Amino acid sequence: MRTAPTSSDAAGDRRACQVLDAADPLGCFRDRFDLPPGLVYLDGNSLGALPRATAARLADVVEREWGRDLITSWNRHGWIDLPTRVGDKIARLIGAAPGEVVIADSTSVNLFKLLDAALALAPERPIVLSDTGNFPTDLYIAQGVVGARGDGRALKLVDETALIEAIDAATAVVMATQVNYRSGRLHDLAAVTAAAHRAGALMLWDLSHSVGALPIDLDGVDADLAVGCGYKYLNGGPGAPAFLFVAQRHQERIRPRLSGWMGHAAPFAFDLDYRPAAGIARNLCGTPSVLGLAALEVGVDLMLEADLAQVRAKSMALGERFVALVEARCPGTFALASPRDPSARGSQLCLRHPEGYAIVQALIAHGVIADFRAPDILRFGFAPLYVRHVDVWDAVDRLVEVMRTRAWDAPEFQTRATVT
Numbered sequence: 001m002r003t004a005p006t007s008s009d010a011a012g013d014r015r016a017c018q019v020l021d022a023a024d025p026l027g028c029f030r031d032r033f034d035l036p037p038g039l040v041y042l043d044g045n046s047l048g049a050l051p052r053a054t055a056a057r058l059a060d061v062v063e064r065e066w067g068r069d070l071i072t073s074w075n076r077h078g079w080i081d082l083p084t085r086v087g088d089k090i091a092r093l094i095g096a097a098p099g100e101v102v103i104a105d106s107t108s109v110n111l112f113k114l115l116d117a118a119l120a121l122a123p124e125r126p127i128v129l130s131d132t133g134n135f136p137t138d139l140y141i142a143q144g145v146v147g148a149r150g151d152g153r154a155l156k157l158v159d160e161t162a163l164i165e166a167i168d169a170a171t172a173v174v175m176a177t178q179v180n181y182r183s184g185r186l187h188d189l190a191a192v193t194a195a196a197h198r199a200g201a202l203m204l205w206d207l208s209h210s211v212g213a214l215p216i217d218l219d220g221v222d223a224d225l226a227v228g229c230g231y232k233y234l235n236g237g238p239g240a241p242a243f244l245f246v247a248q249r250h251q252e253r254i255r256p257r258l259s260g261w262m263g264h265a266a267p268f269a270f271d272l273d274y275r276p277a278a279g280i281a282r283n284l285c286g287t288p289s290v291l292g293l294a295a296l297e298v299g300v301d302l303m304l305e306a307d308l309a310q311v312r313a314k315s316m317a318l319g320e321r322f323v324a325l326v327e328a329r330c331p332g333t334f335a336l337a338s339p340r341d342p343s344a345r346g347s348q349l350c351l352r353h354p355e356g357y358a359i360v361q362a363l364i365a366h367g368v369i370a371d372f373r374a375p376d377i378l379r380f381g382f383a384p385l386y387v388r389h390v391d392v393w394d395a396v397d398r399l400v401e402v403m404r405t406r407a408w409d410a411p412e413f414q415t416r417a418t419v420t
């Protein structure tokens with residue numbers, strides 16, 4: 001068993017972190033975010049931090065565009081083009097071509113739209129295949145889609161490690177989330193997509209925990225369909241609108257079930273009958289959320305300034321440092337719930353402890369924000385644009401303190417809040 005380092009080793013570690021931060025090619029990004037001083041924020045995998053430019057941009061949209069120019073802003077300030085404009089920007093982060101991504105609705109709603117459309121493209125195949133590591137909303141939506149279709153389709157769930165082997169001639173759609181929200185385990189985007197295609201199935205990816213955290217090459221792996229969140233690593237703000245991707249080759253074959261006027265070929269012709277717009281725009285439904293899109297665009301623009309290979313390298317280094325420090329300084333206290341190999345996980349690290357909820361609450365009280373996922377997972381996200389090596393050191397230092405003093409064992413940390 002390893003022994004805890006002496007305090008001078010630990011102090012040396014912290015200085016080493018500061019040296020690494022000083023040489024970090026992404027170091028300049030931290031100041032572009034408005035983070036409270038002294039706080040260590042390790043929850044950007046759930047809600048990204050606030051870019052400094054967002055408040056001014058939103059004030060401008062509210063006061064000038066909405067306040068003064070009112071409805072003329074749909075044309076004058078290009079509000080109507082926001083879903084495709086920001087979509088084209090996100091396309092650059094996920095290896096998609098211009099015109100393959102649009103911003104609309106929430107991730108859940110986009111999943112509904114694309115899964116339903118995918119099933120319509122494969123009428124002879126009964127199965128939607130997913131895994132038990134998928135995010136619950138994805139599974140609930142799939143249950144809703146097969147129920148609403150009422151055409152004998154069923155959702156089949158397998159363990160995430162058995163997903164590829166479970167794909168067969170009955171599979172209409174494979175639906176998976178690239179990074180497991182609980183463990184951070186990474187599916188192999190290319191291998192799962194290729195396996196789906198070999199069996200003649202379509203592949204629908206949820207990129208919520210991967211967009212902005214690692215390089216993604218949707219067109220390179222020949223992906224069919226994808227969705228993802230705007231409020232995690234893209235820093236688009238709470239409830240930011242989501243994105244959806246449809247490969248060029250499928251776009252004209254999709255007949256949207258949510259056939260709203262914004263996806264009509266000529267919304268302002270006010271025809272009585274629905275005719276889908278050409279291309280990706282048919283996947284829009286109702287009026288876009290302009291304030292949400294304006295905030296999201298700021299976050300996406302910032303992300304586009306970063307080199308995603310550097311983002312990935314730093315994310316892996318932060319995670320490795322976190323594991324090494326936890327194992328050295330809290331030996332035997334936590335079980336690792338994430339893959340040990342950094343290339344096999346996304347940008348988060350998860351630990352298991354029966355008192356996980358209370359420990360996370362105590363950590364928050366000690367100035368480290370992480371989160372908890374039932375039944376026993378402490379989740380730490382490393383958003384490489386603003387998390388520094390020294391933050392990882394400080395987070396573990398405070399974790400050591402919380403465990404040493406049993407600070408978590410206080411009544412105020414035991415009662416579960418609605419959001420964990």
Ligand SMILES: Cc1ncc(COP(=O)(O)O)c(C=O)c1O
Pocket residue numbers: 106107108109135137138177181206208209229242
């Ligand atoms: C993988 C994944 N998909 C979807 C969602 C949420 O979707 P929505 O924005 O519709 O609530 C989350 C939320 O954390 C998620 O982790």
